[in-house]
Structure formats: C-alpha cells, structure tokens
Amino acid sequence: MKILHIDSNHPLLINQLNNLGFINDEDFTSSKAEIEAKIHLYDGFIIRSRFSIDKNFLDKATNLKFIGRVGAGLENIDCDYAESKEITLIAAPEGNRNAVGEHSLGMLLSLFNKLNKADKEVRNGKWLREENRGIELDGRTIGLIGYGNMGKSFAKKLRGFDVEVLCYDIKPGVSDENCKQVSLKELQEKADVLSLHTPQTEFTKKMINADLINGFKKVFG
Secondary structure (H helix, E strand, O other): OOEOOOOOOOOOHHHHHHHHHOOOOOOOOHHHHHHHHHHHHEEEEEEEHHHHHHOHHHHHOOOOOOEEEEEOOOOEOOOHHHHHOEEEOOOOOOOOOHHHHHHHHHHHHHHHHHHHHHHHHHHOOOOOOOOOOOOOOOOEEEEEEEOHHHHHHHHHHHHOOOOOEEEEOOOOOEEEEEEEOHHHHHHHHOOOOEOOOOOOOOOOOOOOOOOHHHHHOOOOE
C-alpha cells in the first residue's frame, strides 16, 4: 500500500509506517494541481493544512482508501463526499491538546498583563508603568464554548488559579472536576473571559457575531 505525505511531520510517523510495510513517498513542494495529477497512484494520503481536499481532488484519487490528518480536526476535507466514496478519515484529536491548553493560558495571561504592548514600548525606551498595569486572573469567571479535548486541557491548566470555570457545549453531561457545564445564557451572564474550543463546522462558522458578543453582561479592561 502506497502513502503520499504532503506535509512534514515527526519522523516517527513514517518510521512506524515503514515498519508496518507501507511504501511512503514525500512531496512537500508540488502544487495542488501537481498532486492531483498523481494522487491516483496512492492508497493513502497524509496532510496537515497545506490545502483543502475538495470534490475535484477526491474524484482524481481513484484508489484512495484513507486520508490521515495530523491535527485535531478535518475542516479542510470534504468529509461527506470522502465518506460517500468509502474513504476512511483519520485525525488526531488528542495529539496537541496539552500544547493548546498551555498556549491558551499563555495568551490569556499575556492579554491581562499587556505583555506584548509593554514589550514593544520597553524596546523603544518607554516605561509606562501605570498604562500597562495588568488585571489579575484570580476571582474571575472563565467561560469556555466547547468542552472537548482542547477545552478540557485549558480548564485543567486553570486549576492553579482562584477562578471559576464554566462551559457551554452542545453535548450534555460534559462537566468534570475542572469545569461546570451551564447554558449559553448563564455563560453570558457570568463570564469575564470567553475562550473558544470548537471545531470549524457549518454550525460554528460565524458563531461569534454581534448578537453573541452583546449578550455578555460583564465588560472590564
């Protein structure tokens, strides 16, 4: 079985596939059209986010049995059409959850303490202490929309702070020791901070709009 890799990944992936007897080719530079011209030669396809996998691409992949995406979601693949052609879709929804949780916490602390703004000013010889006085996280309510792998990782990282963590999710019963599930209305009433942890789907596109934002009760800064 032949697999085409069009994005660089950890060498462990190809090494393990080689050990299992797969033939692995790498092409990190060809255009989408050039990949389409030869995709019929492959049984499997590994991608990250280099380009979208649409109907035209899938129609040319006449021997394709699976697509593997080294990432949490499958947003750049026409999943319905792929499944209609009996192509198996594989993702890694847990792979980067710890990194996302840490990154989310880092961005929140940077925002509250105006680190980016202060850094630029200090590099230009300015020391504006009062203008860059930060906001403490303790005592705040953190609201999450989406409580899957990424949301749960972020909530776990917040355990070291004196905060309340609430989440809204379309799935019932997702509460755990790190977060309480509430309605969207309650989230809007109580949250000081909103963090999004949802996949990009037709349901979530343009979810953050004026009506949603104006529904939040707390404003500070």
